Amino acid sequence: MEQPTSPDNDDLLSSLEQDFEELHRHFAEQLTQDVDDLKAEKSRLRREVQTLQQKYARLQTSYRALEANHAGTLSQQQQVQQQRWAKRLAQILAQKLREDLRASLDSLQPSLPPESHQVNYQTSYQLLSSLDETLGQTLRSLQQDLSSYQSSLAQQLIRMQTMEQQGAAILDSLVSRLSQQLQAQVQQAQALPRPELPPELRSSDSRSADAWGSGPRLPGETLPPRSERLPECPPASIPPPGPPPDLSQEPHPKRSRNLRKGLMLGAIATLILALHHVLVGAVGQGLPLLGLIQFTNVSRASPVLAVVLVWLETIVVLPLLLLLAPQLHGGLWGDLQQWLGTRDRRLWQLLGSGGAFLIAQVCLYYAIAAVGPAVAVPLLFLYPLMAIPLAWLLQGEKPTPLRLVVMLAVAMGGWLTAQPLLGGTDSQMGISAALLAAAAFGIYAVLLNLSFRRQCHPLSASIVQFGTVAILSSLLLLFQPLDQPLEQVIGAVSWLPLLLAGLCLGILTLLFQLFNFSSLHLVGGVRTALLAAATPLLTAILATLLTPIGPPQVIQWTGILLILIGGIALGLDRLNRKSDR
Numbered sequence: 001m002e003q004p005t006s007p008d009n010d011d012l013l014s015s016l017e018q019d020f021e022e023l024h025r026h027f028a029e030q031l032t033q034d035v036d037d038l039k040a041e042k043s044r045l046r047r048e049v050q051t052l053q054q055k056y057a058r059l060q061t062s063y064r065a066l067e068a069n070h071a072g073t074l075s076q077q078q079q080v081q082q083q084r085w086a087k088r089l090a091q092i093l094a095q096k097l098r099e100d101l102r103a104s105l106d107s108l109q110p111s112l113p114p115e116s117h118q119v120n121y122q123t124s125y126q127l128l129s130s131l132d133e134t135l136g137q138t139l140r141s142l143q144q145d146l147s148s149y150q151s152s153l154a155q156q157l158i159r160m161q162t163m164e165q166q167g168a169a170i171l172d173s174l175v176s177r178l179s180q181q182l183q184a185q186v187q188q189a190q191a192l193p194r195p196e197l198p199p200e201l202r203s204s205d206s207r208s209a210d211a212w213g214s215g216p217r218l219p220g221e222t223l224p225p226r227s228e229r230l231p232e233c234p235p236a237s238i239p240p241p242g243p244p245p246d247l248s249q250e251p252h253p254k255r256s257r258n259l260r261k262g263l264m265l266g267a268i269a270t271l272i273l274a275l276h277h278v279l280v281g282a283v284g285q286g287l288p289l290l291g292l293i294q295f296t297n298v299s300r301a302s303p304v305l306a307v308v309l310v311w312l313e314t315i316v317v318l319p320l321l322l323l324l325a326p327q328l329h330g331g332l333w334g335d336l337q338q339w340l341g342t343r344d345r346r347l348w349q350l351l352g353s354g355g356a357f358l359i360a361q362v363c364l365y366y367a368i369a370a371v372g373p374a375v376a377v378p379l380l381f382l383y384p385l386m387a388i389p390l391a392w393l394l395q396g397e398k399p400t401p402l403r404l405v406v407m408l409a410v411a412m413g414g415w416l417t418a419q420p421l422l423g424g425t426d427s428q429m430g431i432s433a434a435l436l437a438a439a440a441f442g443i444y445a446v447l448l449n450l451s452f453r454r455q456c457h458p459l460s461a462s463i464v465q466f467g468t469v470a471i472l473s474s475l476l477l478l479f480q481p482l483d484q485p486l487e488q489v490i491g492a493v494s495w496l497p498l499l500l501a502g503l504c505l506g507i508l509t510l511l512f513q514l515f516n517f518s519s520l521h522l523v524g525g526v527r528t529a530l531l532a533a534a535t536p537l538l539t540a541i542l543a544t545l546l547t548p549i550g551p552p553q554v555i556q557w558t559g560i561l562l563i564l565i566g567g568i569a570l571g572l573d574r575l576n577r578k579s580d581r
Contacts, residue, residue: 078149078153082145082146082149083146086142086145086146089138089142090135090138090139090142093135093138094135097131097134097135101127101128101131104127258522258523259522259523261522262518262519262521262522262523262527262528263519263523263527263531265515265516265518265519265522266515266516266519266523266527266528266531266532267531268515269512269515269516269519269528269531269532270531270532270534270535270538271538272508272511272512272515273512273532273535274377274535274538274539274541274542275508275542276505276508276509276512277368277373277376277377277535277539277543278373278539278542278543278546278547279501279504279505279508280309280364280365280368280369280373280505281368281369281372281373281376281543281547282546282547283305283309283369283498283501284301284302284305284306284309284365284366284368284369284370285301285368285369285372285547285549287547287548287549288547288548289546289547301366301367301369301370301426301429301430302366302369303362303366305365305369306361306362306363306365306366306369307362307473307476307477308477308498308502309365309501309502309505310358310361310362310365310469310473311470311473311474311476311477311502312498312499312501312502312503312505312506313502313505313506313509314466314469314470314473314506315470315502315506316502316503316505316506316507316509316510317466317506317509317510317513318466318467318470320506320510321462321463321466321510322463325459325460325462325463331460332459332460332463335460336460336463336464339460339464346451347464349447349448349450349451350447350448350451350461350464350465350468351464351468352447353443353444353447353448353451353461353465354464354465354466354467354468354469354472355468355472356440356441356443356444356447357440357441357444357465357468357469358468358469358472358473359436359437359440360380360437360438360440360441360444361437361469362473362476363433363434363436363437363440364376364377364380364433364434364437366430366433367379367380367430367431367433367434367437369430370426370427370429370430370433371418371421371427371430371431371434372543372549373539373540373543374539374540374543374544374549374551374552374556374560375417375418375421375430375431375434375552375556376430376433376434376437377535377536377539377540378413378414378417378536378539378540378559378560378563379414379417379418379431379434379435379437379438380434380437380438380441380536381410381438381533381535381536381563381567382410382411382414382435382438382563383438383439383441383442383445384403384406384407384410384442384566384570385407385410385411385438385442386438386439386441386442386443387441387442387443387445387446388403388407390442390443390446391446391449394446394450395446395449395450400573402569402573403570403573405569406566406569406570406573407566409562409565409566409569410562410563410566410567412559412562413558413559413560413561413562413563413565413566414435414559414563415559416555416556416558416559416562417552417556417559417560417563418431418434418559419555419559420553420555420556448461448465516528519531526571526574526575527571527575529567529570529571529574530567530568530571530572530575532567533564533567533568533570533571534564534567536560536563536564537560537561537564540552540556540557540560
């Protein structure tokens with residue numbers, strides 16, 4: 001018959017279980033603490049080992065340098081010093097032996113009888129003979145030592161001559177290789193077909209830098225320091241085929257026709273850029289275009305949607321650019337191989353500008369979805385507030401008083417444009433994203449200007465930048481699992497309309513590049529920048545006409561006009577400075 005468990009046994013079991021749990025917790029905490037301490041000690045020891053290895057490498061380098069310096073100094077002074085030592089040693093030995101002989105003769109002479117003089121003479125003769133033999137052996141050993149030193153010095157001189165010959169051969173091969181590369185690049189540049197360009201503009205390769213060095217949509221060519229520097233430093237890959245002809249001798253109707261054609265192409269490029277921004281707003285805000293086409297049904301801005309749009313647009317533009325670029329610049333692959341093989345500093349500048357451009361794109365698309373293109377695009381054009389001081393810091397271009405006034409006007413225009421939307425949380429985030437896009441775009445433009453000052457071809461730079469944007473945007477998308485339905489990620493969006501929107505954005509970007517590049521070749525970067533300054537105004541007008549959002553307020557129109565006037569003033573200042581030079 002089973003006996004029931006008493007309450008005392010239950011209490012004892014519960015107390016034992018608590019004791020075991022406390023003991024287990026105690027040991028677990030102690031072991032965890034010990035493991036953390038061991039990890040910290042391991043990290044500290046690893047850092048100390050790395051520090052010791054670095055110190056050992058520096059000491060080894062210093063020792064090699066000291067050994068080389070010592071060998072060079074010894075090779076120059078060794079022969080003279082050894083000859084001096086040999087003469088001094090011979091004199092000391094002769095003097096010492098003479099004194100010892102005289103002392104021995106003086107000590108022996110009083111004790112010898114007169115009949116032992118003959119023996120004394122014989123002893124002296126023997127001593128002199130031994131002395132002569134000793135001196136002869138000493139001199140022969142010294143001569144052997146000097147001969148060995150001379151042979152070692154001769155070997156060192158021969159080795160130095162061999163190294164000198166090898167260095168001369170290396171320099172000759174390097175100079176020959178550089179000469180061949182330059183000749184090949186010159187031949188490739190001269191072989192490029194340029195039937196569409198007028199003769200008076202074939203030497204302005206810096207304008208092509210403005211055309212292809214800027215981003216796919218954002219007006220990077222409007223940065224003042226860049227267009228001022230590029231005419232002074234043409235790209236090394238396409239040298240000018242000859243001195244520019246005198247434009248005053250050209251027919252006036254031809255110049256006027258080229259000017260009108262270039263201005264028309266620049267205006268079309270600006271219109272395409274504004275339409276591109278309106279399309280981004282329609283996709284990001286879920287608005288129909290002209291009341292007919294609606295790509296998404298999202299209700300609020302999404303950073304993931306901005307990254308997806310950038311990625312889709314880039315994978316459309318990059319393959320087309322890879323197809324067109326080798327036809328326009330024959331040395332494209334050579335430039336890329338040279339940058340990747342030599343770890344050129346220009347490559348890091350282009351990678352940095354590509355990263356800044358990606359940040360500017362993503363922030364701009366998010367801002368357009370949050371506050372609309374009529375507000376986000378004018379705020380993007382505040383980038384001179386970042387670009388001008390950064391160019392002063394990195395390039396030494398001190399801002400003129402006119403530029404300071406323009407910066408103040410542009411900042412005031414940005415404040416007036418954003419002031420009615422400062423109340424809402426989403427609006428504040430959108431305005432912050434637009435300002436961040438302006439700052440990133442200013443950094444992008446300055447880094448791009450630095451790479452062009454190092455004679456970087458604009459097509460090669462564009463390939464590196466678009467590749468950087470494609471890789472970084474793909475990595476950003478890896479943080480968001482896109483195998484889930486898009487409705488769970490960015491709202492009411494399906495793949496087919498989104499792919500169609502990305503295709504449209506890529507086509508608009510490519511058209512903008514082509515028209516903008518042609519305009520730059522015909523009228524130059526300064527006049528094209530004057531036209532691009534109207535992008536905020538055109539974007540606001542097209543957004544009002546093509547989408548169901550209401551028009552901006554009067555205070556916002558005032559801010560947009562201030563930004564427009566500031567951009568035009570910067571362009572006119574650059575045009576005047578260019579005409580003065």
